Amino acid sequence: MREKVKIWDFVLIAILVALCLSVWFLPKEQGNTVSISVDGTVVAVKNLDQDAVVDLSDGTQVLVENRTVRVVHSTCPDHLCEQMGKISACGQVILCVPNRISVEIRGEGVDGLVG
Amino acid sequence: MVLSVNKLSPRKIARMGLLMAAALILSWVEAVLPFQIPIPGVKLGFANIITLVVLYQYSFPTALLFGILRVLLSSLFLGRLSGVLFGLCGTLLSVCGMAFLKRCRCFSSLSVSAAGAILHGVGQLTVASVLLTPSVWTMLPLMGISSAFCGIITWIPLKILGRYEVVFPSDGGKSLNKD
Ligand SMILES: [Zn+2]
Numbered sequence: 001m002r003e004k005v006k007i008w009d010f011v012l013i014a015i016l017v018a019l020c021l022s023v024w025f026l027p028k029e030q031g032n033t034v035s036i037s038v039d040g041t042v043v044a045v046k047n048l049d050q051d052a053v054v055d056l057s058d059g060t061q062v063l064v065e066n067r068t069v070r071v072v073h074s075t076c077p078d079h080l081c082e083q084m085g086k087i088s089a090c091g092q093v094i095l096c097v098p099n100r101i102s103v104e105i106r107g108e109g110v111d112g113l114v115g
Numbered sequence: 116m117v118l119s120v121n122k123l124s125p126r127k128i129a130r131m132g133l134l135m136a137a138a139l140i141l142s143w144v145e146a147v148l149p150f151q152i153p154i155p156g157v158k159l160g161f162a163n164i165i166t167l168v169v170l171y172q173y174s175f176p177t178a179l180l181f182g183i184l185r186v187l188l189s190s191l192f193l194g195r196l197s198g199v200l201f202g203l204c205g206t207l208l209s210v211c212g213m214a215f216l217k218r219c220r221c222f223s224s225l226s227v228s229a230a231g232a233i234l235h236g237v238g239q240l241t242v243a244s245v246l247l248t249p250s251v252w253t254m255l256p257l258m259g260i261s262s263a264f265c266g267i268i269t270w271i272p273l274k275i276l277g278r279y280e281v282v283f284p285s286d287g288g289k290s291l292n293k294d
Contacts, residue, residue, distance in 0.1 A: 009226040012216075013263055016233050020259020023252060040247055077195070083153035091253040095155045095243060098197045102247040 031090040031105035034069045036062055039100045048088075048105070058099055069103060071096065131169075131177075135185065138165035142189035154254065156201065156239030157261045160232055162189070164273050166210065167228060175214035182206040200246070205238035224277075225270050232266030233259055 036044040036054060044054050046064050053072075054062040060081075061073035068086040071094055081096035087105055094103040141161035152158065162185060170178035186202040189195075213231040216222045236258040243251040 003223050005223050005225050006221060008221040009223050009229075012222060012226045013229045013267075016230060017259050017263050020233065021256045023255045037248060078151065080151060080153055080155055083151070084155075085153070091250050093248060093250045093253060095247060095251065097155050097201060097243070098195070100197070100247065102243075102251070104248055104250045 029090045029107040031067075031088060031092070031107060033106050034062075034064060035104055035106055037102045037104075040102075045106075056101065058101075060096065060099060060101055062103055069105065070094070071101075071103065074099065074101075127173075131181065134165050134169060135181070135188070138162045138181075138185045139189055139192060141165065142185070143193065146193050146195075152261060152265075154257055154261060155243070156205070156236050156254075157258055157265065158235075159265050160235065160269050163209070163228070163231060163235070163266075164269050164276070166206075167213070167224065167231070167273055168276065170210070170213060170217060170227075171224070175210070178214065179207070179210045182210045201239045201242045204242045205235040208238035208241075209235040224273060225267065228270035228273060229263050229266035232262040232269070236262040 032048060034046050034048060035042050036046075036056070038056065038058075043056065046052050046054060048064060048067045048069070050064070051066070052064045054064070056062070059073070059075040060071065063070055063072045068088040070086045071081040071084070074081050074096055076096050076098035078098065081094055081099075081101070081103075084094045087094055087103070090105050090107045092105050095101070139162075141164070145159055145161050148159075166178055166182045166185065169181045183203060183206060186199065186206050190199045190202060209231040212234040213227045216227045216230055217224075237255075240251050240255065240258065
């Protein structure tokens with residue numbers, strides 16, 4: 001363990017971080033709808049233009065307000081989903097890993113409940 | 116190779132038990148901290164310090180087994196079984212990557228720690244993209260930066276531990292495998 005930090009360490013870390021950042025430069029489209037899924041199955045799709053509150057069967061509450069979406073209440077132990085804040089751009093996601101819920105913004109315009 | 120019974124000396128078993136206990140305590144401390152990083156899959160990764168100690172003292176297969184057991188035990192103790200698949204995939208990817216970088220002589224433990232943290236996050240995102248939605252990859256930039264940061268932070272205590280003969284014997288750990 002008596003080794004020194006080398007220049008290659010910084011090169012490698014910079015390259016890895018740059019690779020992760022490259023996702024940011026993918027083309028983005030404007031978000032129109034929010035789709036809420038449990039276990040990968042879509043349970044609700046809402047239009048971003050209309051403010052709404054979505055209550056899921058496990059007690060999770062998702063709020064659509066001013067074209068932004070956030071999880072306002074969750075029954076999960078860590079509440080990370082609530083702390084993730086608002087999303088509004090196409091492709092952005094809020095996850096609740098313990099409850100297997102994903103909330104994502106999509107580009108296409110469908111409204112109503114599915115499944 | 117290393118997992119063969121004749122090489123499992125009582126000394127190694129005792130040391131592994133101690134290291135596992137330390138790793139589980141660190142996992143618990145991290146779980147009860149009042150502040151959490153609000154990005155799923157990104158953790159400070161205190162327990163990874165111990166996995167790194169195992170990797171540097173023993174070998175890749177031992178570290179892999181240690182990492183997998185640690186994820187299973189900590190999710191059992193902390194009651195977070197929902198995250199076990201995420202943790203396993205993250206650990207698998209991170210230990211493999213760390214062992215590879217350690218073998219490349221041009222990198223130090225700083226790279227090993229930082230890349231291990233990033234790969235841990237990538238593993239978690241992979242599981243999330245399969246189980247939940249592929250859109251989780253939009254979290255990659257945020258996850259990459261914060262993981263790299265965490266990996267560098269947790270490297271500091273590893274470096275401090277490295278000064279102590281008890282943790283890292285100067286013969287590179289050879290004495291640890293003897294009785
Ligand atoms: Zn949650």
